[in-house]
Structures are given as C-alpha cells and as structure tokens.
Amino acid sequence: xxxxSLNAPLETPGFDRIIDALGRALKSYTVRVFVQAILxxxxxxxxxxxxxxEMPGNPIDVLIEQILTQEGISYQEAYDRVAASFNFxxxxxLLDLYFDWLGDLLRFDLGTSITSPGTEVxxxxxxxxxxxxxxxxxxxLISFVLGIVLGMxxxxxxxxxxxxxLSFLSSFMTGVPNYxxxxxxxxxxxxxxxxxxxxxxxxxxxxxxVPGLNAEFLLSVCKHAALPIATYVIATLGGWMLNMKSSTMxxxxxxxxxxxxxxGLKDKxxxxxYVGRNASLPLFTQLTIAVGFVLGSxxxxxxxxxxxxxxxxxxxxxxxxxxxxxxxxxxxxxxAVVFSNLxxxxxxxxxxxxxxxxxxx
Amino acid sequence: MDSRPTxxxxxxxxxxxxxxxxxAVRFISRLRSNIPGMIGFIGLVxxxxxxxxxxxxxxxxxxxxLDEIVGPIGSRIQLAVHRENAHLVTFEDLAGKTVGxxxxxxxxxxxxxxxxILTIEKYRWTSRRAGPGLEASLIDLANRExxxxxIFSKTVTELITNQEDPELRALFNENIVISNRALGxxxxxxxxxxxxxxxxxxxxGGRVLILTALIGGVISTSVALFLGSIAALTGGVLxxxxxxLTNLILAIPRFPLLVVMAGVIRFNNTLYLGVLIGLLGxxxxxxxxxxxxxxxxxxxxxxxxxxxxxxxxHIMFREILPNMISYVMINFIFSITFAMYEQxxxxxxxxxxxxxxxxxxxxxxxxxxxxxxxxxxxSMALSPVLAIAFFQVCLVLFARALEEIFDPRLRAAV
Numbered sequence: 001x002x003x004x005s006l007n008a009p010l011e012t013p014g015f016d017r018i019i020d021a022l023g024r025a026l027k028s029y030t031v032r033v034f035v036q037a038i039l040x041x042x043x044x045x046x047x048x049x050x051x052x053x054e055m056p057g058n059p060i061d062v063l064i065e066q067i068l069t070q071e072g073i074s075y076q077e078a079y080d081r082v083a084a085s086f087n088f089x090x091x092x093x094l095l096d097l098y099f100d101w102l103g104d105l106l107r108f109d110l111g112t113s114i115t116s117p118g119t120e121v122x123x124x125x126x127x128x129x130x131x132x133x134x135x136x137x138x139x140x141l142i143s144f145v146l147g148i149v150l151g152m153x154x155x156x157x158x159x160x161x162x163x164x165x166l167s168f169l170s171s172f173m174t175g176v177p178n179y180x181x182x183x184x185x186x187x188x189x190x191x192x193x194x195x196x197x198x199x200x201x202x203x204x205x206x207x208x209x210v211p212g213l214n215a216e217f218l219l220s221v222c223k224h225a226a227l228p229i230a231t232y233v234i235a236t237l238g239g240w241m242l243n244m245k246s247s248t249m250x251x252x253x254x255x256x257x258x259x260x261x262x263x264g265l266k267d268k269x270x271x272x273x274y275v276g277r278n279a280s281l282p283l284f285t286q287l288t289i290a291v292g293f294v295l296g297s298x299x300x301x302x303x304x305x306x307x308x309x310x311x312x313x314x315x316x317x318x319x320x321x322x323x324x325x326x327x328x329x330x331x332x333x334x335x336a337v338v339f340s341n342l343x344x345x346x347x348x349x350x351x352x353x354x355x356x357x358x359x360x361x
Numbered sequence: 362m363d364s365r366p367t368x369x370x371x372x373x374x375x376x377x378x379x380x381x382x383x384x385a386v387r388f389i390s391r392l393r394s395n396i397p398g399m400i401g402f403i404g405l406v407x408x409x410x411x412x413x414x415x416x417x418x419x420x421x422x423x424x425x426x427l428d429e430i431v432g433p434i435g436s437r438i439q440l441a442v443h444r445e446n447a448h449l450v451t452f453e454d455l456a457g458k459t460v461g462x463x464x465x466x467x468x469x470x471x472x473x474x475x476x477x478i479l480t481i482e483k484y485r486w487t488s489r490r491a492g493p494g495l496e497a498s499l500i501d502l503a504n505r506e507x508x509x510x511x512i513f514s515k516t517v518t519e520l521i522t523n524q525e526d527p528e529l530r531a532l533f534n535e536n537i538v539i540s541n542r543a544l545g546x547x548x549x550x551x552x553x554x555x556x557x558x559x560x561x562x563x564x565x566g567g568r569v570l571i572l573t574a575l576i577g578g579v580i581s582t583s584v585a586l587f588l589g590s591i592a593a594l595t596g597g598v599l600x601x602x603x604x605x606l607t608n609l610i611l612a613i614p615r616f617p618l619l620v621v622m623a624g625v626i627r628f629n630n631t632l633y634l635g636v637l638i639g640l641l642g643x644x645x646x647x648x649x650x651x652x653x654x655x656x657x658x659x660x661x662x663x664x665x666x667x668x669x670x671x672x673x674x675h676i677m678f679r680e681i682l683p684n685m686i687s688y689v690m691i692n693f694i695f696s697i698t699f700a701m702y703e704q705x706x707x708x709x710x711x712x713x714x715x716x717x718x719x720x721x722x723x724x725x726x727x728x729x730x731x732x733x734x735x736x737x738x739x740s741m742a743l744s745p746v747l748a749i750a751f752f753q754v755c756l757v758l759f760a761r762a763l764e765e766i767f768d769p770r771l772r773a774a775v
Contacts, residue, residue, distance in 0.1 A: 040612045047613070054625050167761075168397050175757035176750040177702045179709060183724070183733065184750070187742045191734055198734060296614035300706045304728075314617055315710065318624055326621065333614040341612070 033345050037338045041331070045105070048330040049098060052323050101327070110328040115320045121328040124313060129332065131204045132302070132309030135225045136294050139232025144287060146233070147240020148280050152271070154241060155248035155279075167245070170238030178235035179300040185227055186304070201227060202306035228307050232294055243286060248279040281352050288344040292337035376678055380686045384767075391766045398762020404755030412567030421565045421718070422558035441502060442509045444538050455479055458508035461498050472511060482507050496520055500529070503536040550740045553732070563744050566720040567752070570701065573635035577700025580639025582646065582693040589650030590677055593658065604651070607644040615641060619703055623712040631714050634707065638700045646692050653688065657681045687767035694760035698753050705749060720745035 025031045064078050104111055110121040154163045176184075190198040205211070206220040251257065252275060260274045298311035306312070310329055317325035392398050452460075452475040459480040462469050472481060484498040495512065499520050502510045521537060524530035550559040592603040619641060628634050657663060658681070666680050682689075707713040708721030711729070715722045723745035724733075732738040 036608075040609055043609055044613050048618075048621070051618075051621055051625060164397075168758075171397060171401075171757045171761055172754050175698065175754035177705065177753060179706060180746055180750050180753075183742070183746050187733060187739070187746065191736050191742075192739055194736075292612075292614060293616075296616040297706070299617055299620060300709060303710060311617075315620070318620060318712075330614070330617065330621075333617060334612055337614060338612050 030346060033342055037342045040338050041334055044334045045327070045331050046098070048327055048334075049101065050094075052326045052330075053094065053097075105331075110331070111324040113322055113325050115322045115325075121324050124325065125310065125328055125332055128308060128310045128313040131225070131307065132295065132298055132311060134221075135228040135307065135309060136232060136291070136298060138225065139229045140236060140287065140290060140294060142229070143233040143237040144240055144283070147237050148244050148276070148283070150237075151241045151244020152248050152276060152279065154245040155252065156271075158245075158249065163245075166241065170241045173234055173238030174242075175238075176235075178231055178297055179304055181234045182227070182231040182301055182304045185230060204308045224307065227305050228298075228301055228309075231301055231305075236290060236294065239286075239290075240283065243283055244279060247282050248275060251275050251279040254278075281348075284351060285344045285348060288340040291340045292333075295333055295336055374678065376683065377686070380683050381690065384687055384690065388763060388766055392762065395762045395765060397758045398765070401755045401758025401760075401762060404751060405759055408567065408571070408752055408755065411564060412571060415564050416568060419561050419564050422561040439512060440509055441499070441512055441537050443502070443505065444536055446508070446538075452479065455509055459506075461501065461507040461510040461512075463495060463498060463510075463512060496529075499533060499537065503532045505536075550744050553741050559740055559744050562718060562723060563720070563748050566718055566723060566745065567748065569631050569717045570704065570719045570721060570749075571752070573631050573638075573704050574697045574700040576632060576635030577638035577642060577704070578693055578697035580636060581642035581696045581700070582689065584639070585643040585646035585650055585692075586689060588643070589647040590654045590681070592647075593651045593654035594673060594677065600651075603647075607647050610641070610644045611648075616703060616706065619707060620710065620712055623707050628714050629716070631704070631717055631719070634704055634713055635700060638703050642696060642699055642703075646696065649692070650685070650689070653685050654681055657684055687763065691760050691763045691767070694756055694763070698756050698760075701749070701753060701756075720748045724749075 064075070068075065068078050101111065108122070110125070113119040113121055113124065150166060154166050157163050173181075186198055189195045200206075201224055204221065204224050205217060206224070209217045209220055211217060257270065257274055260270050265274075295310075298309060299315055300311070301307070302309045302311040303315055310332065314326065314329040314333075316322075317329065389402075392402060452472065455475075456478040457480075459482055460472060461482045461484055462472055463484045469481075469483070472479065482501075484501075485494040498507075498510055498512065501507050521530070521533045524533060550563065553559055553562070588603055588607075592600040619638065622637060622641070623634065626633075626637065628637075663676060663680050666676050671680075704713060705721040705724070708715065708719070709724050709728065711725055713721070715725060723741075727733040727738070727742050727745070733742045735742075
C-alpha cells in the first residue's frame with residue numbers, strides 16, 4: 001500500500017490536504033490568535049525599524065565631527081575609520097538593511113550595538129531586562145493582591161465611610177502620574193524626612209557586592225528595587241481597587257452567592273471561593289494591559305530612580321541614536337505586550353469555563 | 362424623538378454643544394450630593410482661574426534677585442538675625458550694621474555689592490562640619506557682637522535646633538531668627554535658586570500644559586469617536602481594517618513610541634506635542650466607542666428611526682450620539698489626564714520643548730540641576746509636583762463623579 005501510494009502521482013491531493021489542514025488550523029482559535037500575534041509583532045517591528053532610522057542625527061556624524069576637529073585628517077579618512085569601528089554603514093539601502101535585520105531576527109539575532117561594537121543587543125537586553133521584570137512584576141503582583149482585598153472590602157462595606165474614603169484615595173492614587181509619585185517619594189521621604197539615602201539607592205544593587213545567591217546581595221537587590229516597586233504599587237493600586245469593587249458588586253447579586261448563603265456555608269468560604277474567585281476573573285485580563293503600560297512607563301520611573309532596567313537602557317540608546325538597541329528594546333516591549341495579551345486570551349478560558357464554551361463557538 | 366424633516370448636518374452638529382450644555386446643567390445640579398466630585402469640580406475651576414486668568418494680573422518673575430535668594434546657586438545660605446530684627450528682608454535694611462559672613466561659602470560674594478553700606482565681619486570656615494568656627498559666629502550673633510550673619514541653612518538648623526548644649530540652645534533660640542523674605546509672606550512659595558518668585562512660576566506654568574493636554578484630549582477623543590462610529594455603522598471590510606489597525610497600535614508600547622517620535626520630530630512648540638499625543642492616543646477609546654455604537658444600533662429607537670427612513674447622519678447625531686455623550690465626555694476627561702501624563706513625562710526626560718517655563722520644565726530643571734535633591738529646595742521641588750498632582754486628581758475626581766452621576770448603564774450593556 002505504502003509503495004503504491006508513493007509511486008502514484010499523488011502530489012496534488014497531498015498538497016491539497018496540507019492546504020486543507022492549514023485552513024482548518026487557521027480556523028482553530030489558538031492558532032489564529034498565535035498567527036495574529038506574530039503578524040502584529042512583525043508589523044510593529046517594521047514600523048519601529050523605519051521610525052528609528054528616521055530619527056535626526058546618526059551616531060556616525062557625531063563621531064566624524066569629533067575626529068575632524070581633533071586630528072587634521074581628511075573627511076574620507078575619518079569617515080572610513082568611523083565606519084570601520086562603528087559597524088554601521090549610513091549609505092546602505094534601507095531595504096537591504098531591513099531584510100538583513102529581518103533575516104537575523106528569524107534566527108533570534110538582534111544584531112550588535114552600533115555605538116559599542118561587539119556588544120550583542122540581546123546580551124544587553126538580557127542584562128537589563130530581568131531588573132525591570134523583577135520590579136514591575138513585584139509591583140504589579142503586590143498591587144493586584146492588595147487591590148483585590150481592598151476592592152472586595154469596599155464592595156462589602158459599600159456606601160460606608162470606609163468605602164468613600166477608599167474610593168477617594170483610589171482617585172488620588174490613579175490620578176497622580178506614577179513618576180510624580182516617584183518624585184514625591186524621593187522629595188518627601190528621601191530628602192525632607194531623610195528616611196533613606198537617595199544616592200545610595202541608585203542602580204540595581206550595591207556595586208561593591210558580587211552578584212550571587214547570598215543574603216547580603218539579595219537584600220541589596222530588594223532595597224534598590226523597593227522605591228520603583230513602591231511607585232508601581234501606589235500608581236496601579238487605585239485601578240485594581242475600583243475594578244474589583246464593581247466586579248464584586250456584580251457577583252454579589254448573582255444567584256449562586258445567595259444559594260451558597262442559603263446553604264449555610266461559612267462566610268469565609270463564600271468570600272474566598274464564591275465571590276472572590278469569580279469577581280477577580282475579569283481583572284486578570286486587565287492585568288495584561290497593565291503589564292504593557294507599566295513596562296512602557298518604566299522609562300521615566302527608571303530614569304528618576306536611576307534604576308538600571310530596560311527603560312533606562314532604551315533611554316540611553318535613544319540619546320546616542322543606537323538604532324539596533326532601540327529596535328531590540330522595542331521588539332521586546334512589543335512582544336511583552338502581545339504575548340501577555342495572548343496569554344490572557346488563551347488562559348482566560350481555563351479560568352472561566354463560561355468563556356470557554358462561547359469562545360469555541 | 363421628533364420626526365421633523367432631517368436637519369442639515371450643521372444643525373446636527375450643534376446638537377453636540379447643546380447636549381454637553383444640558384448635561385453640564387444636569388450634572389451641576391446633581392453634584393451637590395457627591396463630595397469628591399464637588400472637590401474635583403471646584404479644583405478644576407480654581408485651576409482654570411489660576412492658570413488662565415491670574416497670569417494676566419501676576420507678572421512672571423524672571424529677574425534674578427540676589428537680595429531675596431534662598432542661597433546663591435549651588436550653596437544654601439540664609440540670613441540669621443536678632444529676634445527683634447525679624448522684619449529685615451534685604452541687605453538695604455541692614456545699612457550701617459555689622460554682618461558676619463563665613464569664609465569660603467559664597468557668602469562673601471553675595472555680600473560684596475553691599476560692602477559700602479555694611480560692615481563685614483569674616484569668620485573662619487573650619488573643615489570640620491559645624492565646627493567651632495561656625496558655632497563661634499552664631500555665638501557672636503546671639504551675643505549681639507554682630508547684627509546679622511550669612512550662614513548655611515543646614516548648619517543653622519544643626520547648630521540651633523539640634524544643639525546638644527542646652528545653654529547654647531537656649532541662647533540661640535532666644536536671640537536668633539532666620540530672616541529671609543524668601544520664605545515669608547511676600548513670596549508665597551519662596552524663591553528659587555536665582556531669587557525668583559516660585560508662586561508666579563506656578564501660576565504661569567500651567568497654561569501651556571493644560572492647553573496641550575486639551576489638544577491631545579480633543580484630538581484623540583474625536584478621532585476615536587469618528588473612527589469608532591464609522592467602523593460600527595459601516596461594518597464590513599472597513600470595520601475589519603479599522604479594528605485591525607486599532608489592535609496593532611494598541612500593541613505598541615505607547616510611551617516608548619512617544620519618546621522615539623518626540624526624538625524624530627523635534628518639536629519647537631509644545632502644542633504640536635499635543636497633536637502627536639492625540640494622534641497616538643485614540644485606539645483604546647475607539648474600540649470602546651465602536652462596541653457602544655454597535656450595541657446602540659440594535660436598540661429599538663434606532664430601529665424606529667431607521668424604519669422611518671432617516672439618514673445615517675440623523676441616526677448618528679440625533680439618536681446615537683446623545684445617548685453616549687456622557688460616556689464620551691468622561692473618556693475625554695480621562696484622555697486629558699493621559700495627555701498630561703505623557704507630555705510631562707517627555708518633558709521630565711528632556712525630550713520635549715522647554716521654551717515655556719511650565720511645571721514640567723520646572724521639574725526638568727530641578728532634576729538636571731539637582732535642586733530636587735536639595736533639602737532646602739522643598740518649595741522649588743514640591744510646587745510643580747503638587748501643581749501637576751492636584752490637577753490630575755481634580756480631573757479624575759470630576760470624571761468619576763460624572764461616571765457615577767450618569768450611571769452609564771450603556772457600558773453594562775456592551
């Protein structure tokens with residue numbers, strides 16, 4: 001049978017079958033969402049590729065100018081030297097560059113930095129990103145948990161003094177921009193009340209320490225991340241509180257809560273597994289939106305606290321016009337946003353069976 | 362709804378300000394019961410008066426004024442005088458008197474122009490912080506051997522307030538006060554490192570920021586409203602294309618994109634920044650408005666209007682828009698807060714024009730010149746910070762009050 005089908009000219013039906021399978025795969029929700037995510041990342045990457053190269057001033061011109069004034073050599077000589085050391089050809093056609101870059105990208109190669117040749121962008125990102133992930137992740141985690149607890153409290157004691165003051169507080173926390181919270185922490189707590197030394201808390205850890213898994217180093221890491229984390233917590237907490245409150249109020253009206261009460265279940269059990277679990281579901285999708293926003297706004301926060309994360313790296317890259325680094329960071333940030341959305345889309349069904357049923361339709 | 366002949370689109374567009382006005386009247390009459398909303402509303406009115414009307418009466422203080430300085434640039438010097446001389450405000454008031462300065466502090470330079478009217482007594486600066494030289498100068502002042510003393514503000518606090526010797530502490534506290542007009546009533550918020558009045562800077566520093574934020578908010582809201590309703594009303598390919606575009610833009614980290622764009626475009630006018638912020642800020646609201654219109658389109662009264670053969674224009678402006686105008690208004694306010702957030706973030710990073718002396722620029726200079734980190738610069742650092750913070754809080758309080766009052770059942774229906 002096998003040899004028969006091999007000998008027979010069956011290429012065309014086989015091809016059809018592949019197309020068919022592809023079509024069926026595309027109809028599957030998971031695959032479609034994945035393809036969409038990849039396309040989005042490609043589109044954003046292309047857009048930033050063009051945008052970044054449109055920026056006025058390129059890294060070479062700056063250095064050529066310097067060499068020309070310092071040493072009396074011809075422009076061509078200076079140009080050749082800089083071009084050789086910079087790993088960047090300003091005359092190369094944009095299209096060639098684009099396809100080179102895209103090809104490298106498929107091999108997960110983000111290229112080397114323009115201004116400091118020999119440095120792989122991906123290594124730099126690997127060096128800076130974990131700190132941001134740590135600070136942003138901790139900040140969001142703490143504020144999410146706190147927000148759920150406080151939001152449920154607000155819903156249970158709605159229209160009480162506690163509810164009103166907490167919602168007033170939440171307006172304050174969301175209204176004030178996160179970098180203003182950062183500045184307030186520095187100015188009021190750090191400078192005026194002198195609770196900590198702002199200068200000592202710069203960077204991601206005490207540089208006198210050798211990175212390693214020891215208590216001293218970990219403590220230093222936590223200390224240095226504490227201020228950015230506090231800022232992220234304060235700035236995002238208000239939103240979680242309000243969302244959780246309205247979500248909980250909706251759930252409290254549901255029949256199954258009344259039934260649970262009628263069944264005489266303990267209040268604690270109703271609050272945690274009946275109300276809390278269901279009310280916090282919609283917040284998980286919002287968490288992914290928050291990831292993107294907080295990662296992006298990290299540029300200012302990390303500059304203010306001089307916390308050496310990915311935002312700080314991006315800002316440095318922008319000031320020296322390091323195209324490849326900028327593209328790399330942008331790509332990583334976009335991927336973070338797209339994949340966290342994707343993750344939410346795919347896991348939401350697991351968390352909430354009601355969506356799974358309607359999603360499959 | 363009446364079934365008069367279809368109005369021209371001009372009249373239809375007049376419906377928007379009319380509904381806004383009607384909503385505003387309704388809102389204010391209901392606001393009395395909503396205290397946070399009232400606070401926000403009053404705050405916004407106060408901001409409007411403070412930043413748009415008061416600058417006409419209060420002149421921007423741009424003249425460096427050494428007499429009223431907190432301390433010369435880079436140092437932190439204050440004038441300590443006898444208790445009964447607390448009213449002294451400038452060096453002219455000290456004419457004919459003896460003023461002590463501490464060597465190597467910048468004090469001698471500050472006082473040099475007044476050398477002809479003052480008798481100057483120099484004190485030695487010892488390398489030990491708050492050492493005997495400085496203490497001796499304060500003791501001389503307390504014992505009335507000199508009439509005034511220019512001294513570091515931090516040293517003064519340390520030597521007077523934190524004085525460990527109880528006798529000296531009593532002596533100092535009885536006799537010495539810091540006479541500095543800089544923090545007295547004539548300068549409500551004190552002066553900056555160049556002796557300029559901070560309060561006038563705060564008054565003048567809001568207009569451009571608020572205008573820019575308004576431009577950003579208007580543009581992003583109207584683009585969102587336009588594209589959202591077009592997508593929902595036409596459907597088909599256009600709808601899919603617009604939705605895809607929206608999702609694409611939503612996937613871009615917005616603030617880093619703005620940072621790069623601001624670098625690309627190099628604005629020389631802050632107001633153009635508002636346009637850019639508006640053009641990047643619409644996608645989230647566009648999605649919300651699209652689903653709103655989609656849901657409103659299925660309501661009975663829209664069906665009725667359609668079966669009466671009324672034009673799309675009529676349906677959009679007379680039937681659908683009035684029903685979501687409060688929602689749009691609320692989101693308009695939120696988009697102003699976003700625009701404010703983004704533009705000040707750019708200014709703080711130094712990527713936006715700094716030719717207007719706004720709150721953001723005050724922060725930028727505070728950061729780049731280090732005054733934010735100066736314990737004596739509390740007023741300089743906190744004035745712009747609090748001005749921005751309270752403006753944003755007022756906007757949010759106001760928008761939340763709107764949300765509560767108009768009870769957008771619409772969103773529940775989406």
